Amino acid sequence: MFSKTKSVPIIIGTSVAFAFVGASIWIFKQLSPADKDLSTSHKLVNDDLAIKNTEVEEKEPSRHIRNRLDNLVRRKFFYCNSAEIYGGIAGVLDYGPIGCEIKENIISLFRKHFIQKEKMVQVECAALTPEKVLVESGHVEKFCDLMVKDKTQYKKVETTKDQGEYKKFNLLFSTYVGPDPTCQTKAYLRPETAQGIFLNFARLYDYVHRQLPFAAVQIGPAYRNEISPRNGLLRAREFLLAEIQHFYDPQEGCHKCFSTVAGLSIPLLPAQAQMEKKDAKNIKLGDAVADHIISNQHLAYFIGKIYQFLLMVGVDQKKIRFRQHLPNEMAFYAQDCWDAECHTSYGWIECVGCADRSTYDLTRHSEATGADMRADRKLSEAKIKEITLAPVSSAIIQKYGKEAAKALIKELKKHEKIIAEKIEKEDQVELPVNGTNFTITSKMVKVKKCTKRVEEEKFVPAVIEPSFGVGRIMYVLLEHNFKIREGSSDRTFFSFPPMVAPYKCCVLPIRKDPEIMNMVGRICEDLEAENITFTTDASAASIGRRYARQDELGVPFILTVDDITLRKPHSVTLRDRDSMLQYRVPVSNVVNILNDLTSGKVKWATARSKYSKNKFWEILRGWWPF
C-alpha cells in the first residue's frame, strides 16, 4: 500500500549491528554502506529517469520505490518481457530462475494448504479447447471487454459512461486444428482452466466414489487477449491460474469444516457497503454467514482458506480485503463473487476470485451434450413417485420422422410429470423443441400411474470456484516484502517468508582456500540430502557485498564458513536476513536448524529459546566471537 500507507521497513537497531563491529573484519564489512553491486542499480537508471524519479519521489514516494523494485526484479531476472530482443508482445512474460523458484514455492504451499489438507483431486487439462465447448459455456458470446479508440490505440474501459463510442471485444485467442484447410476445427486457448474440470465432472465424481462435496483442482496456463495489458505481472495475456472447483449439494448449506474458520475476522466489503461508499469492515466469518452478508458456509469457508493462504505466502495482513462484486460487474456465469484484493502501488488488485458459479456450467454442458452431470442425493424420507410416461416411439416416428422423434423423446422424458398431467386432462399437449412446436397426442405416449418408493434423487451440484492468479499474487509479494534498510537507503531486501524465498540459504566461504571450500562442499551436500535449496557465492567480492546480493534475492539465511569453522567441533555463522543478527552454530546441527527455520516449524525469533532448551545455544556460547 505504498501510495496510501507509509511503508514500514523492518527496523534493525543500529546498536545491535554495532555489537558486531569488534568481532572481525568481515563482520565489519557487512556494515560498510557503499556496495559496488548495489550501485549498479543506479547506473541502470539513466539521467532523465533519475531526474524524473526525484520529482516523483517528492510527490509520490510509492512510485519511486516501485521503480527501484522493477529495476531490481528485471536486473536479477525474476522475470522479463518475453522475446524482448524482438520487441516482444505486451502482456507476455518470461520467468527467470529466481521467479521460477518463487512461483514454485507459492504453488507448493498451495498444494499443501488446499490439495493435500483438503484432500482435493487434481487434473491437468489441455489448453486447446474446441469451439463448441466455449460456445456452450457462454464465453464465445459473453467473454468480452469494452474498448474505445483513444487516438491510434484501443483502450479498455469499464463502462459505456467513459466515452460515447465503444466496442465489445471478445478476449478469446483462436486457432485452427488439423491439416485439411477445408475442414479445420476451430479451437480457442482456454481463458480459464475451470471448463476442463466441468467437462470431466462425471469421471471425477466416479473417482471420488460418488461422494459430495469434493473439490477438483487445476494449475495451468490460461490465455486472454487483453485490450490493454499492463504493469508486468498484473494484467498479462498468458498467465498461470490455480483453480479449485468445489462441488456440493446446493440443498446442503453447511460445510463440515466451517467451524475451523468461523472465528476468523476478515475485512469484508459487501456490495451494499460499496454503494453506500463505506470502507471494508472486519467481520467474523461465522457472523457474516449468520447475517447473510456471505450467502452460505461453502463460500465463506473458502474465503477463510484463501485469507489464510495469502497470509502464509507473505501478503501483508493490513493490505488484504474481500470485496463483493457489484451486480453489474459479475461474470456471466457467477451468482455471487468475492474477490480477495491486495493493496499495491497500483491500488487494490484482485488476486483471487471466489465465485459462486451455482449449477450454471454443469447444466449448460449437460444440456448441450446430453451427458449426465448429476450427482445422487440420498433422501432422508423416501419419496413416492406416482406418475410416469412411456413414449410410443413408432407413433412419434410415423408422425414426425426419425430425426425429430429422437429429440422429442428426450424432451418428453425431461418434463415427464407435467406432460403426463396435461395429457390426462386435455388429451394432447404442445411441446416446443428447437424452436418448433410439436403436438403430442395421447396416442404417442402411455401414461402410467404407479406407486414407487424413491430413496435417491439426482441433482446438478453447485460449484464454488476459488481462482488464484499466481502471477498477481507473486507481484503483491514482491511489493509487500520489498524493504529498505533503515539508515542505509541504498540497501534493499525482500522479507519473503522462508517457505516462499527463492533459496532457503546461501553458503559463503570467507575466502577461496582449499580447506574452506572443502567444508563448503560438505555443508552443501548435507543441504542437498535434506532438500534444502541453497546457493553459494565464492566470488572475490567482500563478504558484506555478498550478503547484500543474497538480501536482494530475499534469501533468508546465510552460512559463512570461516577460519573458526576449521577448528573442532566445526561451526559456521548463521545470519538472519531480516534482523542481520548472526549466531555461531555447529556444522553437525546446522541442517536440522535450517530445516526447522525454513519449513515454518520455528521462527527465527523463537529459535533461540527453543534451542537453548535443547542445550544447543549453550554449547555455542564458547564459540561466540566476542
Place this chain on the structure above:
Amino acid sequence: MFSKTKSVPIIIGTSVAFAFVGASIWIFKQLSPADKDLSTSHKLVNDDLAIKNTEVEEKEPSRHIRNRLDNLVRRKFFYCNSAEIYGGIAGVLDYGPIGCEIKENIISLFRKHFIQKEKMVQVECAALTPEKVLVESGHVEKFCDLMVKDKTQYKKVETTKDQGEYKKFNLLFSTYVGPDPTCQTKAYLRPETAQGIFLNFARLYDYVHRQLPFAAVQIGPAYRNEISPRNGLLRAREFLLAEIQHFYDPQEGCHKCFSTVAGLSIPLLPAQAQMEKKDAKNIKLGDAVADHIISNQHLAYFIGKIYQFLLMVGVDQKKIRFRQHLPNEMAFYAQDCWDAECHTSYGWIECVGCADRSTYDLTRHSEATGADMRADRKLSEAKIKEITLAPVSSAIIQKYGKEAAKALIKELKKHEKIIAEKIEKEDQVELPVNGTNFTITSKMVKVKKCTKRVEEEKFVPAVIEPSFGVGRIMYVLLEHNFKIREGSSDRTFFSFPPMVAPYKCCVLPIRKDPEIMNMVGRICEDLEAENITFTTDASAASIGRRYARQDELGVPFILTVDDITLRKPHSVTLRDRDSMLQYRVPVSNVVNILNDLTSGKVKWATARSKYSKNKFWEILRGWWPF
C-alpha cells in the same frame, strides 16, 4: 516390447502365497481369484470387441494386452481425450488424478537428476511466440511434415517415395494478438520450449556469472498441429516437454564430469549401422567418443545421463536404445542427433531427443536482432591484435546518409581486419549491407596499426539439447510396468518404482470400526507429516478386492490395520505389491520404513536384511501371524 519380446511378468511363487492361507480370513481373501472391481474391466469391453480381442490375442498377444492396458488407464482416469463429451479434438488429452501424480513424480525425478544435481538454472517462458522469432529460428519455413490425401483424410508420410502427390504442411498453430483488427500481431504457439531459452541467453549468462558451460532448463507445454495424431500420449498436439540447453565452448570438447558416465555400456545404433541394416550394439560411452561414434564428450555425457534417468523412472533396461538420426531425418537446426528410443507395442518410440544444435540458434537470433549472444573465452596465450579500423562517421554520412551509415559502421566493425587489409592494398572495398553494395574508400576509415594484447575473445556458444517428451515417457512406463499375475490372468498391476507410483502407500482398515478407524487416522497423520503420499479405502469391499484396486494403480505398499493392531505395541501389516509378501511392523516405525522404501534408499528385497541388523525384524517375530 510386447510385439517382439515375450513380456516377463514378475512371477510370484504360489508356494509363498499359500503360506498365508491359514493366517486369517482376510489373508485368504487376498487370494480369491474373482473380483468384482476387476471384472468391471471386462464389462466395459463390449461383445464385438471381446470377440475381436480373442482373435487378436491369437495372432498378436501384444495388442490384446495393450487393449487391457488402455481400458484400465481410461477407466481409472489416468488420462482421457480432452472435451470427450463434445467429441474432443484428436491428439488433445486431459490428465486425471492418477496421471497427474505419475507425471509430477517423473518431473520431480527429472528435477533431482538434472536440475539439482547438475546445478542447472530454470526458466519458464511464454508459449505465445511472436512470428518474427520463429521466422528467424527457421520454423516458419521449415517446421513441416509431408502429407498425402488418403481418400478423404490427410495422412502423414515420411518420404516422398510413399506416394506421388504430397504436400508440405507446417505444424505451427497460429493466432492473433491485440484488439485492433487492422494491426494485430501474428503469433504462434511454441512448437518447442527451446527458443525461450535462446532468446534469454544473455540474461542467463549473466545470471550464472558469465561462466561456461552452464545448462538452462524449461518444463512446459508445446504445441504442434500434427497431421495424424494417434495413439493417445504418443503423438499429441499439445504435450509437455522438459528441455535442457547445455551451452558450452565448442573449442572445449571435454566435459568435466564425463568420467562419471564413461564406463556406462549403452545400446547404440549409429547412422552407419542403420544403413548397413545392423542392430544396436552395447558400447561404453568412453569408447564411443574415442572411436568417433559420438562426436564429443558433451553429447555423450547427456546420453549417459538420459540413460540413467530412463532406468530410474522405470523404463525396462532391455527396451532402450540410442539411435543416431540419419542425415536426411535431422531437424533443420541440428548438426547431430541421438534419440533415446523405447520399445513398445507400437514399435520403437522416440522418448528423448539429444540434439547437437551447435551455434545455429544463437547465431540466427543474434544476426536478426543485433543482440550480443556471445560468451567470453580467456585465451591461454594472449593474442596480439595488430590492425584496427576507425570509421570516419562524417565522411560516411556525407556519402550515404545517416540511416545507411549506421548499418555500414556496424558492418565495418564486424569485418574490421579483412576490410583494413583490403583498404591498405586497394584503397577501397565493396561492402554488401542488406543486399546493397557500398563502396568504402580510404577517406571513410582510418586504418591504424598497433600492438595490443588481447586476453579474452568473444564466441558464440554451442548447444547440446536433451529434449524429453514427458507424455511419451509416461506411456512407455505404463507399458513396461503393466504386469499380469501368474496363474491369475484377470489380475493386473503396475510395477512402477515407488518414486514414480501415484501414491506411495494405501492404508486399509480391516473393517469400519471406530477403534480401527482411529488408528487409520493416526497413521495417515504420520504419513502426511512425512510427506508420504497415500490413499485410504474404507469401502465395504473385501480386503483382497481392495488390494487388487491398489495394484491396478501401481501403489507399491499397503498397510492394513486389523485387530492385532489394537494390541500394544501397535503394529500393522506391510504388503509389498510386487511379491505380495506381507510383514508385520510396529506402527511407531512404519513411517520410517516407508520413507526408506519409497525414497529409493532401500529396496524391498534388501529391507529385511537391513532391518534385521537393526534388531527390527526380531522384535516383530513374535507378531508374525503364523
